[in-house]
Amino acid sequence: MAQELKVTARHVDPVMVLDLQGDVTMFAEAELTRSYHLAVDNGARELVLNFAGTDYINSAGIAIIISLLTEARASGVSLVISGLSSHYQKIFRMVGLTQYAEVFDTVDDAVRELKSRTTAEPA
């Protein structure tokens, strides 16, 4: 019934993109946290959570995302969001999630912004 979440990681130097495919619900917790930690453990410091492949996010899924964003902030990782439909962009604003993370319309926009920050940082 539920569409199981699959997360695919791809490297768009120096940014790591996590492409989400499926439902973001309570069942997504293990896959999401595993994928995030794997990326960070492999040295990623700029990450994009790309929701372009999902059309169902519920409150339990939002709670998981908030938890990841809180962890990222505490450990100095830049974690941003892309690919949300206009409906879910509104939901994320409504629950205050945009206070924790920047939201971009497309993954290309998110990658471009993160890349510009890393090149702007002093060596």
Place this chain on the structure above:
Amino acid sequence: MPNKKRLVELRIPSIFGYEKVAMVTVMAVAARLGMSGERAEDLRTAVAEACINAIEYGNREDAGTPVTITVSIDDHHLIVDVRDRALGETRPHMGRMVDLQNPPSGTHANMGLFLIHHLVDKVDIVCRDNGTHVHMAMRLPEMVLH
């Protein structure tokens, strides 16, 4: 009292994921009544959250105990009622648990209620010993009303 007409009644098992059956049904009825785009999406999300609460807290995930979803119209609204059987705790103050000005930072149940209150035009939540009833109404587009 406006004329209320029941269109669809649906029973889903108290298993996470089955809320999607209710979501698809409500979207189909909304489209048929000319409600589209963001308004229909808002109702879809509110129905999902009401069903999740019913499955988790109302029916304690007892698969054999159904959540009942009724879709109706009156003179001005598309109405969705979600009912559980109160196998879990009764929540007499559930309708007042939500701080509408501040998103919840705790459990996702409160976040679901917060979303329901913000996404639909009218919400009533009635908790009794025999179950919780979430009543949600969205005003129909003008073209349907005339």
